[in-house]
Amino acid sequence: MKSIFSLRNNLIIICALILVITFSWHYGSIYLSLGTCIIISVLFLVLNNSINFDKNTIKILRLVISIGIAIIFFITVLSAKVLNTSTIDWLLSRADPAQHFLGWHFFRNEPWKVPPGIITDFNTPTGTSITYTDSIPLLAFFFKIFSRLLPNEFQYLGIWILLCYILQALFGMLFMRRLTSNISLQLLGLMFFIMSPVMLWRAYGHEALMGHWLILASLYLMKKDYKHIYWLLLLSVSLLVHPYLFLMSLLFFFIKICELLFNRLINITSCLIYLTTAGVVILLVLWFIGYFYFRSSGVSDGFGFYSMNINSVFNPQGWSQYVLKDQPNATGGQYEGFNYLGLGILLLMMWGFYSIVTRRSAIHFKGNTCLLVASIILSLIALSNIVTFGDRVLFEIPIPELLLKICNVVRASGRFFWPVYYMIIILSLTIVIKSTKTKGAMVLLIVALSVQFTDLSGKFTEFHEMYASEAKWDNPLKSEIWEKIDGGKYRNIVFVPAVAKKESVAFSMLASKKGMTINAVYTARDDYAKREQYNNELTNSFKKGVWDTKGIYIVDNSLLISTIENKKANDLFLSVDGFNLLIPNGVLDKNFKDFDLKPFNFHYTYGHKINFGSSGDSHVIKGYGWGESEEKNTWTFGKEASLYFVLDKPKKDLMLSIRMSPLTGGSLKEQHITLIANNHKIKELSIASTSDYQFLIPKDIVNNKLKIILNLPNAATPKELGINGDTRVLALSVESLSLD
Template structure:
């Protein structure tokens, strides 16, 4: 028995003294947490549907797909087939350049559809746990306490909120690596080791996401100041800084980081951190159900919520501090004590001050109040505009606070059993506080998420086999995920995409030039043009040479996309049942009163979708108002000047009219399966009316395809619900006269 006990104790002591063992245990804990929250379906390399159906994730995955298909060139991070013909660099699709470059090296053996984002996610959790365990080991000499403490870091809200939302920004392990280097500073005493380790960390940071660079660089500065205070070494720190900056610049250049139009982005101060950030759950607490107010909506980017378990540690630490120092409380505030405290913690204060003022940027706010606002010098503003979502930059300080609270609490308790019980209880509270978000993620990522690919016709396979380029005009990105799948499946180029700071202006200018060419009858045989604006479609049809696009060229509606092409070798006979051909005769001028008369004669299956763009609608007559009222319009449209308006009218079921009139932006959102007057909706339909940056807009989106003419006044779509067909599209300015434009759909 004694021998067994001896062996157990001996094994425990070996584990307790091994950094590698702590790393492995922490990493295993991270992997278990990941699988418990996200499941294993996301780890399937060929499962991409969950990425194609999820906002930013779609941007990241599509960026990788185009990059893998693009031939190697310099800079090596360029996708020349995406944002064609300009091209876009992999950093601007947030596709995690580090993994994108690694997997492109073996692209030839990868399956047609391949994703590494699930692998990156589980790796983030493993490294988060492993590195956190190493940091805690430095101060806590107990395996169980280290593992419980590590669990707080693994299920940290600020990382969980980013995972599979903005996956690259969930790579918080790079912050922990930088902190671990600082914690174990005694292992990096030579100039060579300091330069090597910090340069490596900063290179990895830029290969993950540029936002991590100011964080790791600031932590490095804290390390250097600490090194100077303790060892009076200046040269080593300068070498580390210079080498890191040079390496970051070179690596960013190599991967194409300097190819974007401009590194500046509007919104400085909007995406900042509110001073209440550490205690503001913004929907992430099950118990603190009332969120604290924000001065700006965009301050969600400054999310730093600690979690209820960690928040409870704050008063516990204060009580422990008072108990520990109650007999000599006065000596703590002597000049010598304060001096020693400042000297000891100066590096941390520097890191805190730098990251705090970077995070709050030029607007200091608490709750909904702006405390102080100042203007940066122009050169500083340019730098800050590069990192406009400054609220993120406080993450390292949040981690330092969590580590400090946990370590201080544990090291002040003599009874390991008592503090272990307390920490487990706090971990249970922390987990329970976040449980609704954890369950939400588990349910979603363990479900069978399917991408609803809307290009149903075999016609699109013909496009893929006969054309080299897809060009969407104008460069709306509502449906880019569907066109991207077509393009990547057939190794075609695509002119649009979703980019962080891509060549959007250049792409827009090229599209505008192309419209002029199409109007004059010029089109490329190797390009399929997707016309996404009814204004442009009408302009081309009315102004191009007579019958140009019904004789030599083809224009038609396929799966609710208007396609124009001039490849004479592409026979459409086999697809003729899928194509609705159009000519200039389908675009007519019409009086509003006559149009309403037509609407009055429609059958029971019809819904009339209306969205207003700016305008005062002064020209509406009393007769027309009466006609609209009979159709089911409840508001007096002549009196909604300065307001936004959207409605869904069912002429034969006017009691079911859905109508919104507000000074603010309005939106009506209807999902498939909704009962509209006895007919079941088959598409997602979104109506919007409002203003963005002083520019009015009108949206009538059917499965993300824009049907609104988006012209001043009323934009109207008549939709056959039962047969899932758009009957006609119209717009009426109704300011000076009652004339408008109508497109009759086939």
């Protein structure tokens, strides 16, 4: 007993208990995982000499405790509510998660196709694939096998997040076992992997990218003897999770092969066999998930914008609760380069630096050269060709257009620092454990973990409140008419033009429920050329009154006049829940006979004030060149915007009064406006402040229709004016208007 309760042990026990009790009282349940880890670690330290566990028992205990702590962290920092597979409101109420769920939702309801990963009813007519909706193909394929046994509304994203934390803990423990045989130190070090800020950040809405265990798996295999089957499995699984995680794993695979060849552990023939078999497996998986079915280049703009800032490892970007202040970024997209280590890891790094300077420890590159090479390559990719520090661009390296297109495949390049991020954690833990005696290392790790938790506690609380709250998706389709739509008669939901909007989520759910297709949704990639061609053909045909009787149409405001002019006697053209709904031959459909359906009243009443806020009625007159309505206003988009009125022929000249504000900033002090009414230039003016601006329109140019065009040559993006990172081309914020 004396050896158990020595003076040092007693001090550690007392301090640990005081620490855990104090933090538990202050932070509540979100501290439970760390508090549990500290208590168990101290118990193992105290009981180490009194209880002799055999190796198998230790393995089982280590496994159970690691998984248990990961589960506790998931439940207390996020929430067990998302494990309810029938709960989908928490997904539908958020933009990206809605896309991820809907991709799976359509995929499961379609019959198996060749290749198996394609989805034809979602994003018609081009369709898409399960990988382009970021729906985690690995789980999508598995659950589709049992689709008939699952409820109509089933989601696995909550299960996936929990699985990621469990696997993060298991691979983190594998690394800790390499660093030390002491289970107390192993458990304490494990918490740094579980509490990873860069992993938790993705819980905002990029569930697939929470698979950081794949990064740890890559790093672990780099330190192990080469097993080709393990690498093939890693490459396949990562490709079935997310392309970015796959590319990171692929880079490590190539570097590992080069290392083997350079060290003459394999010959050229073996090297070619390894590369060829890996290439074949990758191509097969790509085919399986439907990657080649569409002619998407997989390219979007953004390389250099969604990059990593040099300050990212110590720039909290809202994650430091008490100490570190946020620092500016050079672009609005550098949130993708979020790589904040946390104050606890920064503390360990300082201790490591001190240990190296005082020669208590040393960094040995022997055996780690390939990891060093990988970290350099990954860091360069993350920084991109536009190197920034804070809000300054240090320098920009010009790159050829062809190379830029290739780089845009990984436009969110800031993510590529994640493996380096974990290498920094592993290196910091290595120096502490190797340069300090066991009890001293325990004290250091407990202190660092406490600092790390305190620093990140604000975000832990935020995520728990977000995930534990009763999320309620507000379906904008309130009218009973939507339920009366016969999915057998009307096969397609068609947006004209085919542009995805936030309301696409509701219409996607309706389409899935009715067994219909939908043509305007959000996907990660698309066949952009084919999509543009389809959109042009669809819009041009619609303007001529050519529409499919098997479709129901959600018509944009810019097409109101042509729709009114071209609709036939048996067609229903209605305003339902704020949407312009065209149902070909709807008058003849018996499902709609019991409804008091009144055609949309497009007729403007003189003197009526139209509100451009989200609860207003501006949708009845807005044409092209407008963004989505905000709470009190709507911004113009682009260099031109239009308005359409159907009204009585005026008996006097009309006064158009518009309350609006200009976008100004930087060198732009005012917005120039040219207003044109029915092809007649009415007035030019420049505005620099919020006010009611008036335009006199002669009665002679107005019949029963009035088309207003606002030419806005000074429209600009807030980003180029230095206001913020917004890349929309804006000019005017319109609050209301009236015509009298």
